[in-house]
Amino acid sequence: MNKPKLTFESLAIETTRRCNMKCAHCFRGDAQNVDIDYQHIDNLLDQTEVIGYLEITGGEPTLNLDALKYILNGLCKRGIPLFGFSLYINGLIYNESFIEIIKRYKQVIDVSCTNCLKSGNEYQPTKEIGRCNIGISLDRYHEQHDICMEHYQKYKAALTNYADVRIIMKGNSPHKIGRAKNLQEALDISFKYDFSQKQRIELLSKDKVPACKNYNAYHMFHEDQKIICCRVCMNVYGYLSNECGNQWDWASSDSYPKICNVSDSIWDSLIEYNKGKIPCVQFQELQFEKVQRELSIEQTMEWLNNPDAKDEPTYNQKEQTAELKKKMYALNHPKSLIESLENVKKEYANYIKAQENLRKAKEHEAKDWEQIAAETACYSYYDGDKRGDMKPQASTDQTIHPAIKTADGLRCGFCSKVIQYQGRNIHCTPTEDGLQCQYCKHVNTV
């Protein structure tokens, strides 16, 4: 079957359902031992021409860095332009390889913007930090604030000029979903579950006009272009749903109506899915009325205005004046897509070559990935998962120090880094003499 290539205005990909925390307000509920199959990523990218905005979701996305890298390489291999990226993490892991991957996403966005948007003096990729967003959840329910705050500061410093790293506080006003069902203060939005199933996914092509209030923001690069205007999400099993399909606990998400599996033709499935559904604009109005009726305006406004629930503003929110916004808007007019894609492909080819040379030059990269695997294996909550159990090794280092005990774990007695967290060895290896710190290699007695 001929599957048309699509432009996703906004796309979310769930890469893992594993998590290394157990927050009281988690709308996903208990973590699951599931990672995305790369075949689903290939099936999706094979049908993709352009991605406006890509969000990686979980679980905890840093537990599956290989998938992040696979998506990035998939974009480069196929020459798919990407104009924006975001990823929210809990900050419990600090990882140099994660930083390298985010820098590469920023490079891909810069290549895409420079080649597809009107270039010239007006456009400066380095000013566009807001196109690459990393959120670190530090609300009142997230665990281990001291470690995560330390990592937030380190990530912010390491990604200066690459990503807008900011604190996410939305979790301070949780919804009664998943584990948060037990929280008295959580807001009940269960009506939205049935209601959002009636929402149409707006499409723009030469014979389709979307009922979308952002209509003027869309541009056809070429006359056969097929644009998916509303946000769609792919879960770990390769199923696509509308945005709301991704906003519930795992069980509800899995039983939420799907558009299709990405092995099917997404465009044909969308046309079928939309039959009898409410246009998006109308849906938003109806939803607002529903919110007003069910919750009362006061309750809704109270929730919306809760200062405690406000995220740290993005670079764009902070820096953009109205005039600058206008200017940015004008910059979104693309040049011819055919020409742009050719340029992107060429740039990507150079980029891939440069990366490959770098990889060969730096043999330690392979070691880094092993280390990530070892670290992620230590973080697991599901029953019976034994991957975190490391075998004791004989110590080669005779320098032994007593470990420093903290409220939630242990720090290395020599370099003071956190090596054990809530009983789990996160940055150390058990040896016959004690715990060997992964950073400074000194052995800590406990």
Ligand code: SF4
């Ligand atoms: S809220 Fe985020 S960090 Fe906390 S348990 Fe859920 S997925 Fe994990």
